[in-house]
Amino acid sequence: MAIKPEEFNFAKNDQFNNSMIPGKMARYLRTCKIWQFIRFIVLNIKMLIVVSKSH
Amino acid sequence: MARLVVLGGGVAGHTAATFAADWLGRDHEVIVVTPNAKWNWIPSNIWVGVGQMSKEEVTFDLDPVYKKAGITYKQAKAISLNPEGNGSSDKPFVTIEYTGQEKAGKSEEVTYDYLINATGPKLNFGATPGLGEGSQLGEYTVSVCTADHAQHAAHELTKVLDKMRNGERQKILIGTSHGMCTCQGAAFEYIFNVEHEIRKAGLRDMADIQWISNESFMGDFGMGGLHMKVGGYVVSSRIFTESLFAERGVNYITGAHVNKVEKGKVSYELLDGTMGEETFDFSMLIPPFAGVGLKAYNKAGEDITDTVFAPNGFMKVDADYTPKPYEQWKASDWPLTYQNPTYKNVFAAGIAFAPPHLISKPAKSPNGTVINPTPPRTGMPSGIIGKAVARSVCDLITKGSGAHLHEASMAHMGAACVASAGKGWLDGTAAAMTVYPVVQDFEKYPGTGRDTDYTFGEIGLAGHWIKHILHYMFIYKAKLKPFWKIIPE
Numbered sequence: 001m002a003i004k005p006e007e008f009n010f011a012k013n014d015q016f017n018n019s020m021i022p023g024k025m026a027r028y029l030r031t032c033k034i035w036q037f038i039r040f041i042v043l044n045i046k047m048l049i050v051v052s053k054s055h
Numbered sequence: 056m057a058r059l060v061v062l063g064g065g066v067a068g069h070t071a072a073t074f075a076a077d078w079l080g081r082d083h084e085v086i087v088v089t090p091n092a093k094w095n096w097i098p099s100n101i102w103v104g105v106g107q108m109s110k111e112e113v114t115f116d117l118d119p120v121y122k123k124a125g126i127t128y129k130q131a132k133a134i135s136l137n138p139e140g141n142g143s144s145d146k147p148f149v150t151i152e153y154t155g156q157e158k159a160g161k162s163e164e165v166t167y168d169y170l171i172n173a174t175g176p177k178l179n180f181g182a183t184p185g186l187g188e189g190s191q192l193g194e195y196t197v198s199v200c201t202a203d204h205a206q207h208a209a210h211e212l213t214k215v216l217d218k219m220r221n222g223e224r225q226k227i228l229i230g231t232s233h234g235m236c237t238c239q240g241a242a243f244e245y246i247f248n249v250e251h252e253i254r255k256a257g258l259r260d261m262a263d264i265q266w267i268s269n270e271s272f273m274g275d276f277g278m279g280g281l282h283m284k285v286g287g288y289v290v291s292s293r294i295f296t297e298s299l300f301a302e303r304g305v306n307y308i309t310g311a312h313v314n315k316v317e318k319g320k321v322s323y324e325l326l327d328g329t330m331g332e333e334t335f336d337f338s339m340l341i342p343p344f345a346g347v348g349l350k351a352y353n354k355a356g357e358d359i360t361d362t363v364f365a366p367n368g369f370m371k372v373d374a375d376y377t378p379k380p381y382e383q384w385k386a387s388d389w390p391l392t393y394q395n396p397t398y399k400n401v402f403a404a405g406i407a408f409a410p411p412h413l414i415s416k417p418a419k420s421p422n423g424t425v426i427n428p429t430p431p432r433t434g435m436p437s438g439i440i441g442k443a444v445a446r447s448v449c450d451l452i453t454k455g456s457g458a459h460l461h462e463a464s465m466a467h468m469g470a471a472c473v474a475s476a477g478k479g480w481l482d483g484t485a486a487a488m489t490v491y492p493v494v495q496d497f498e499k500y501p502g503t504g505r506d507t508d509y510t511f512g513e514i515g516l517a518g519h520w521i522k523h524i525l526h527y528m529f530i531y532k533a534k535l536k537p538f539w540k541i542i543p544e
């Protein structure tokens with residue numbers, strides 16, 4: 001069976017094997033324009049709250 | 056008419072000078088002493104370093120901006136302070152040496168009523184033999200700390216990419232050098248931008264990419280790491296950092312003090328006391344930071360540098376510098392007003408102030424080598440501190456010496472930081488992070504030392520969009536274009 005891309009690096013060394021690697025969905029969402037547009041708004045709001053608490 | 060002299064036209068100094076000039080109007084004088092003719096948005100040097108931006112895109116001429124703001128601009132570097140004046144006058148002054156304006160090499164004494172020291176770091180390449188000093192370019196490693204360094208790094212990177220195209224496998228080593236470096240975030244951004252560019256060029260199989268850092272664990276970032284709420288868990292930044300390195304196939308060495316750099320090779324000591332070597336074809340290692348080496352003299356001309364500055368060259372302010380063990384560190388050790396305790400008309404802002412101690416847990420190898428990151432003072436805190444200090448000075452000038460001083464403790468403020476992991480409007484990514492507060496406060500937030508409702512991190516394209524927009528926004532603000540004051544630091 002072909003190895004899944006997200007599982008490929010696990011076999012490289014112990015450091016990688018003991019960590020978490022995002023799967024297909026998580027990686028897709030990272031550059032999915034619609035989802036990222038929503039995250040862009042959410043992140044800006046979250047950052048503005050921290051900025052306003054800091055001034 | 057009072058005179059405020061600001062030393063350094065970087066993030067903290069430029070913020071302080073431009074706000075002070077605006078608040079004081081033409082009734083008082085603001086002078087900026089800074090050695091460069093251009094202002095540099097340093098975070099975008101990362102993109103210059105991978106050839107994705109030009110030096111011109113991240114810099115602009117200071118002279119017209121200061122003319123517009125009514126600020127007297129001296130293209131010079133400060134050499135020493137005489138906070139009590141000298142034998143012939145009680146007026147405090149700073150001795151400067153011009154680096155431009157057709158007066159290069161000439162000295163001048165500039166008197167002041169108030170002084171803000173915002174001279175940032177000395178990039179201490181000399182602390183690690185072979186790291187590159189003098190021109191700071193062209194030796195064995197490259198740097199992205201200035202726009203010129205980054206331009207040189209991009210040039211060297213192109214050669215490495217060409218070699219890979221010709222079938223030569225290349226080893227890339229990026230991280231920190233000396234055991235007491237800060238600015239791991241910049242190295243983190245650079246390694247992932249380099250990896251992104253190599254991948255884009257279809258050459259990922261031809262590159263071995265290696266991270267080396269003085270952090271005792273991945274994701275420490277000089278802040279003792281951070282804990283974020285993700286998927287119902289409160290998770291250490293270590294988990295996410297290690298995950299990104301595993302995902303992108305970047306090997307890592309932590310707890311390392313690089314003690315020597317030779318052509319194509321670094322030697323290092325680890326926290327467990329073992330020694331190691333790592334070879335490279337291309338390497339960018341961040342140098343440690345120190346104060347810029349200003350001297351101070353009293354009225355009699357005696358050297359009082361030790362009174363005004365800490366041993367690392369950063370200026371003493373209203374912090375608690377009493378040496379104490381990690382267990383006794385408190386948020387209240389951190390400065391509130393950044394006023395020098397000896398000379399009340401002198402303040403320090405940004406990287407130029409001496410922190411009371413580390414934020415990360417101190418660590419030493421069994422051989423006694425100190426290997427721990429020193430505290431970062433990133434753009435947002437530097438800007439906020441610059442503005443608070445400018446506000447205090449303006450109040451002292453306009454309301455008198457009893458005026459209330461403004462506070463901006465790093466233990467009470469948060470920081471937003473967006474770390475690029477690759478540039479591209481459609482395929483770029485960046486880790487958007489906030490921490491609140493920057494310095495852990497275990498009395499207020501027992502457990503993680505921070506408020507996990509306001510400490511978060513997320514990687515994605517949205518982070519890149521934010522980072523790219525911030526590039527334009529902060530350059531716009533620094534150029535004092537319409538409504539610049541409403542853009543937060």
Ligand SMILES: Cc1cc2nc3c(=O)[nH]c(=O)nc-3n(C[C@H](O)[C@H](O)[C@H](O)COP(=O)(O)OP(=O)(O)OC[C@H]3O[C@@H](n4cnc5c(N)ncnc54)[C@H](O)[C@@H]3O)c2cc1C
Binds near residue numbers: 101
């Ligand atoms: C590559 C890189 C990437 C970074 N990325 C980020 C990021 O993404 N986000 C973030 O928040 N922070 C980032 N930082 C950190 C950020 O750049 C610093 O926090 C910020 O620049 C500190 O501001 P400062 O004013 O204290 O120092 P600086 O901005 O360095 O300014 C110091 C100024 O003083 C001048 N000076 C030096 N010596 C003298 C002298 N003797 N007399 C007068 N003037 C002098 C210098 O020329 C300079 O203009 C990054 C840093 C680096 C190196």
